[in-house]
Each structure stands twice: as structure tokens, then as C-alpha cells.
Amino acid sequence: MSFTLKKAAAAAAFAATAFAQPGRRTTTSDDGCIEDMDPTQMRLAYYGDSGMAVSWNTKVKLAKPTVLYGPSGDLSKSASSSISVTYPSSSTYNNHVVITGLEPDTVYHYKAMCDHRAYSFRTARSAGDGQEFKFAMVGDLGTMGPDGLSTKVGSGAANPLQPGDNTTIDALHAKKTGFDFVWHVGDIAYADSWLKEEKGGYITPLNTSDHGAVYDRILNEFYDEIQPISRDVPYMVGVGNHEANCDNGADLSVCVPGQLNFTGYRAHWNMPSAKSGGLENFWYSFDHGMVHFITFNTETDFPNAPDEPGGSGKENAGPFAPSGAQLEWLRKDLASVDRKKTPWVIAAGHRPxxxxxxxxxxxxxxxxxxxxxxxxxxxxxxxxxxxxxxAAVGKNGTSVQEITANPSNPWYIVNGAAGHYDGLDEPVYPLAPTSRKLAVEYGWSLFTVHNCTHLTTEFIASRNGTVLDTATLYKQRSCDVTKQSDRSTTWQ
Ligand SMILES: [Fe+2]
Known part of the structure; x- marks a missing residue:
């Protein structure tokens, strides 16, 4: 059994009994902490090249969420906020603190209040830093273990893991010193599969009076499972349809308050939209070295958006901003990019x-x-x-170009293969005329931004680390980047 699956099995067993256990520490210790203030689900997000968003969950509301930090083991500085939020049916509070005034591309140690140990992160590279770097990308990554993807399947699901397979979470964890950050472009945790899993005989149904508890449990398990990654490297997210509500396998009537309209997703993450004029965790941008990264929202907030009332997704969610706001922001954000400093612009939105x-x-x-x-x-x-x-494709599928030939069109990659309860999809044949490489296997993408003209992608099988695809985009251009450090991310 893989590392993640063993941990997931233990966590699920614990989650089933934790709230009933007597003897939980409720008395206040010297530092003012009680057990329910212990941080879980630690996660980082870039906040410019001089900041870092630190978020974590607790069983109780914190009056003043605080992070201690410093350039070494000396955690003499602190940052605080008053943001400790929950929602109906959630068993935890989401605490958000942003540390500012940091140096770019620099390691800091940090510790959330009431934690027993410190961790470390590295701030973003400045725009115009021409040093090669790597980032990881995943899509459609769910909870692993007995409440999600495992070596078994329920009725209607497919593609179980084989004994000994690493999960995508295992794979990212093993390679986390080899990339600067993770970009998860929607469909996070698949907590909304809870009823499907019950109907499929995969998990034991709770009483109908407990509707909502399994959704919350799966969500918490996922965030616990990714913590060994997300507390050490920024974990940037985009929104997908499975964040909308709890109704996969049923309809909206099964969802209890707090499990509709992207509530958990909105509460949990803290993407740098305030820094980039975007909106919450829905649309935002950030610079990192030679790249301007943009996350956009394919679920709501544009004409005929699939998850809005009357939309094809039947999710009855959003919109979250005035009509036209997202597209106006996208135009403005793109118009402001300095392509001499960030020659690469990479955008991600969930639906292809x-x-x-x-x-x-x-x-x-x-x-x-x-x-x-x-x-x-x-x-x-x-x-x-x-x-x-x-391939690289022009508007409406016209002018298909190859990526090695200095294309003027955007290049497209679809990767929703990270793995979740439902398994994998069979593609539709004949393949799309733009298709250049297909792999129906659990995996993740690693991107290497070499310089301002070459960018390589690899698709890596999670189970054994085999590289199933590699391709390099070539752009003929000059730029104004300088190598501001000789650090490069390395495999360890
Ligand atoms: Fe999706």
C-alpha cells in the first residue's frame, strides 16, 4: 500500500472516531493553546514576490490567527489577521494570514500558532528573473484511500489503483523539491462523490440525518493528504465544477447548507486576487520568474457559464461579480503584462x-x-x-500550428488525469484534429521554463514515475531577463 493510502486509511479511521473520543485536551497550555487550536491542512500560496499567504484549519475559531516567521530557525517576526471563518456543516475553521515584506526567491521558516514545529517556504522569483525553473500541474485530483481512489472500486466506478502503485499525491510529495509550486486547475477533493460512493456500495452510508457529514469528512481528508506538499510549496488552485456543491450522483436537494455555491472552496483557499485585481479564488494572476500566470474561471461569470442558474452544468451557482467583470479583468491583466520581463504567459481554466x-x-x-x-x-x-x-491552435480551430515551429497561436494541454474515485475517461474517437499525444493513465505534469524561448512539458505516470510524454515549445523572441540567482530546482 502506498504512503498516501496508508495515511488515508489511518486518517479515515481516526475521523470516524475523533469527535467521540473522551480525553481531548481542552485546558489551556502556557502558550494559550488547546488541542482544538492545533493547525491542520497547512497550505501556502504566493502573494507577490515579497509575500506569502499561509492558511490552515482548526477545530475552533481563532481570535487572532498568527504566523511566526524568520529567515532561519529564528522565528522572531509575526504576522496576524482576524480571518478565521467557517460555514454551516463544516467541522473546521479556515484561518488565513498573509506575510508581507519578504525578499524574493528566499527561504523563510514559519510556524502557525499552536503548532509544535516549524516548516519553510521559498518566496516567488521576481518578474524578469531569467533562471530556469520548474512547476507542477495537476487536474481533477481527489481524495485517496477508502473514501476516494484506492485499490478497490464501487459499482459504476473504474480504474482502481494496482497494489504498490503510487498515487499522484505520493508522486508530488516525492518530487516536491524538484518544482517551485503546484498548480491544481480545478476539481479538488471530489467530496461531492460521497453519495455516489454510498450508492456504489463503496462506503457505508450514514443515517440521512447525517447528510453532509461524509462530504465534510472527504474534504478534510483531502486537505490532510496534500498537507505534506502544500505546507512546503505554494499550492495554487483554480475552480472546477466539483467545487460547486455536493450533488454528484443526485441533485441539489441532497445538499445541506454550506455545501452549495462553491462555499467550501471560497472559504478554504487564499489566492492572490487582491494582489492582481482578481476575485477571491476564482480569477487572479501572479508573476514568477519569466512567466505571468493567469487562473481563470470556466464555471461562472461569463455568458452562458455552465454552472450558473440555467447553465448546462445544472449547478445553480454564482455569478460572483457584476456581468462582464471577469472578462474585463482578463483583458486588462493581459494588456498590462511586460513581455520583456515575463515573456511567457500561461493561463489555466478548468474546462477545455x-x-x-x-x-x-x-x-x-x-x-x-x-x-x-x-x-x-x-x-x-x-x-x-x-x-x-x-497543437497550437488559432481561433475556432483554424490555423493549427506545431509547437516546435515558433507558433503564434496558444498551445493547449489537457490534464485531468490526477485520479479520483470515478477513475479515468475514455477519449472520444476519432481524436480531435488538434490532438498530438494521448495517455489514459494517472499522472501529473511537470513544466520546465528553460529561458525566454524554450519551455518543456512532461507527463509523468504517478504509479511509477515513467515519463509518458515530453514536448518543447519554441518561441523566437528576445527578452530582458537576467539570471538573478544560480539556484535551480533539483530532484532529490
Ligand atoms: Fe471537471
Missing amino acids: WYVSASTCTQCQAAFEPILVQYGVDLVLHGHAHFYERE
Whole structure:
């Protein structure tokens, strides 16, 4: 059994009994902490090149969430906030603190209040830092173990892990010193599979009066499982349809308050939208070295968005901003990019429109003209549960170009193959005319930004680390980047 699956099994067993256990420490210790203030689900997110968002969960509300930090083991500085939020049906509070005034590309040690040990992170590289770096990308990654993807399947699910397989969480954990951050482009945890798992005979149903408890349990298990990654490297997220509510396998009537309208997703993460003029965890951008990264929202907040009331996804969610706000922000954000300093622009939104599966035509209508107009280099998607590398494609599928030939069109990669309870998808044949490589296997993507002209992708099988695809995009251009450090991320 893999590391993650062993931990997940233990965590699930604990979760089932934890709230009933007598003897939990409730008395206040010298530092003012009680056991219910112990931090769980530690997670980081970039906040410019001089800041870092630190978030964690606790069983109780914190009056003043605080992080101690410093350049070494000396945690003499502190940052605080008053943000400790929960929602109906959640068993935890989400605490958010942003540390500011840091140096770029620098290691800091940090400790959340009431934690027993410190961890460390490295701040973002400044825009214009021309040093090569790597980042990881996953899509459609769910909880592993007895409440999610394991070596068994329930009725209607498929593609169980084989004994000894590493999960995608295992794989990312093993390689986390080899990339600067993780980008999870939607469908996070798959807590909404709870009823499907019950109906499929995979997990034991609770009483109907406990509706909602399993959803909360699966969500917490996922965030516990990724903690060994997300507390050490920034874990940047985009929104997917499975964040909308709890109704996978049923309809909205099964969802209790707190499990509708992206509530958990909105509460849990703290993406740098305030820093980039975006909105919550829905759309935002950030610079890192030679790249301007953009996360956009394919679920709500554009014409005919699939998850809005009346939309094709039947999720009855959003919108979250005035009409037109997201697309206006996207245009403005792209117009402001200094391509001499960040020659690469990489955008990610959950639902694909060039893929050998059903396509999000309304997403294409909204986003593609803008991405093409501003010369976005690479567009990443998930949602289809396989890996497919596409060509570089012009508006409406025209002018298909190869990535080695200095394409002017955006290059598209779909990777929704990280793994979750439901398994993988079979592509639709014949494959899309833009398809260049297909892999129906659990895996993750590693990107290497070499310099301002070359960028390589690898698709790596999670189970054994085999590289199933590699391809390099070439752009003929000059830029104004300088190597500000000789550090490079390395495998360990
Ligand atoms: Fe999806």
C-alpha cells in the first residue's frame, strides 16, 4: 500500500472516531493553546514576490490567527489577521494570514500558532528573473484511500489503483523539491462523490440525518493528504465544477447548507486576487520568474457559464461579480503584462475546448478570442480524465500550428488525469484534429521554463514515475531577463 493510502486509511479511521473520543485536551497550555487550536491542512500560496499567504484549519475559531516567521530557525517576526471563518456543516475553521515584506526567491521558516514545529517556504522569483525553473500541474485530483481512489472500486466506478502503485499525491510529495509550486486547475477533493460512493456500495452510508457529514469528512481528508506538499510549496488552485456543491450522483436537494455555491472552496483557499485585481479564488494572476500566470474561471461569470442558474452544468451557482467583470479583468491583466520581463504567459481554466471529449463551447466563445488576441503562449485545462497534448491552435480551430515551429497561436494541454474515485475517461474517437499525444493513465505534469524561448512539458505516470510524454515549445523572441540567482530546482 502506498504512503498516501496508508495515511488515508489511518486518517479515515481516526475521523470516524475523533469527535467521540473522551480525553481531548481542552485546558489551556502556557502558550494559550488547546488541542482544538492545533493547525491542520497547512497550505501556502504566493502573494507577490515579497509575500506569502499561509492558511490552515482548526477545530475552533481563532481570535487572532498568527504566523511566526524568520529567515532561519529564528522565528522572531509575526504576522496576524482576524480571518478565521467557517460555514454551516463544516467541522473546521479556515484561518488565513498573509506575510508581507519578504525578499524574493528566499527561504523563510514559519510556524502557525499552536503548532509544535516549524516548516519553510521559498518566496516567488521576481518578474524578469531569467533562471530556469520548474512547476507542477495537476487536474481533477481527489481524495485517496477508502473514501476516494484506492485499490478497490464501487459499482459504476473504474480504474482502481494496482497494489504498490503510487498515487499522484505520493508522486508530488516525492518530487516536491524538484518544482517551485503546484498548480491544481480545478476539481479538488471530489467530496461531492460521497453519495455516489454510498450508492456504489463503496462506503457505508450514514443515517440521512447525517447528510453532509461524509462530504465534510472527504474534504478534510483531502486537505490532510496534500498537507505534506502544500505546507512546503505554494499550492495554487483554480475552480472546477466539483467545487460547486455536493450533488454528484443526485441533485441539489441532497445538499445541506454550506455545501452549495462553491462555499467550501471560497472559504478554504487564499489566492492572490487582491494582489492582481482578481476575485477571491476564482480569477487572479501572479508573476514568477519569466512567466505571468493567469487562473481563470470556466464555471461562472461569463455568458452562458455552465454552472450558473440555467447553465448546462445544472449547478445553480454564482455569478460572483457584476456581468462582464471577469472578462474585463482578463483583458486588462493581459494588456498590462511586460513581455520583456515575463515573456511567457500561461493561463489555466478548468474546462477545455480543444480535446477529444465533450468541449466547453461557451468557454471557448468567452475566453479564446482574448487569449489569442494577447498572444498567450500556453493554456492548461483539466476536466477530461486523461492526458492530451494538443497543437497550437488559432481561433475556432483554424490555423493549427506545431509547437516546435515558433507558433503564434496558444498551445493547449489537457490534464485531468490526477485520479479520483470515478477513475479515468475514455477519449472520444476519432481524436480531435488538434490532438498530438494521448495517455489514459494517472499522472501529473511537470513544466520546465528553460529561458525566454524554450519551455518543456512532461507527463509523468504517478504509479511509477515513467515519463509518458515530453514536448518543447519554441518561441523566437528576445527578452530582458537576467539570471538573478544560480539556484535551480533539483530532484532529490
Ligand atoms: Fe471537471
